Amino acid sequence: MATFISALNAKIRSNPVLSYVCSTHFWGPVSNFGIPIAAVMDTQKSPELISGTMTGALVIYSATFMRYALAVQPKNYLLFACHFVNEGSQLTQGYRWMQYHKWGGxxxxxxxxxxxxxxxxxxxxxxxxxxxxxxxxxxxxx
Incomplete structure (x- = not known):
């Protein structure tokens, strides 16, 4: 059984596309895409539901991990894209929060x-x- 698994692993790792799809460089960002998808969907909800503190934390989080995605070797462009989308949606939410709570909304x-x-x-x-x-x-x- 161990020989079969070892042979299967060698077969997967010999194909660059399969090797990438079976790596954490792929599945980490894919599983993380739930955050920006939820953030984009939240832009349609009422601004009174937005947490300014959480939005600020997520702006910093996404900016940090955008930098991290380009600092690792090999560069993880999928992770960068995930946090780029999240950064944009969190900045939008931050603007909506400011508009509602601070600028008369x-x-x-x-x-x-x-x-x-x-x-x-x-x-x-x-x-x-x-x-x-x-x-x-x-x-x-x-």
């Missing part, structure tokens, strides 16, 4: 919610009043 959102609430209440009152008017016309018409 929260007040604008509350103002819009209040306006929507007033419009909803007015339309509900108009609906009830219209129904009452129809009922009054029926009663007067009899």
């Amino acid at each position: 929260k007040e604008q959102m509350e103002k819009l919610k209040a306006e929507e609430g007033v419009k909803g209440a007015v339309s509900k009152v108009e609906e009830v009043a219209g129904g009452a008017l129809e009922k009054a016309k029926e009663v007067v018409g009899k």
Whole structure:
């Protein structure tokens, strides 16, 4: 059995593409791509859910590992790409957090919610009043 595994390993390592796909230089970044995918998807969510502290930490983390990906031998461009995407999405989230919490976005959102609430209440009152008017016309018409 050990001979079979050794022969299989030698066969895999003789092919450069298979050797790369079976290495940690490939599977590390592939498994790590969950972080930037989640970060990109989070850009569609409300900015009030963003943690400024975590976003700042992830900006530093991604920048550090972008540098690391180019410092190791051989250079790991897949890891670099993973952290490059994450850096961009975290910087976007950081901007959204600053916009919401520091540059007046929260007040604008509350103002819009209040306006929507007033419009909803007015339309509900108009609906009830219209129904009452129809009922009054029926009663007067009899």
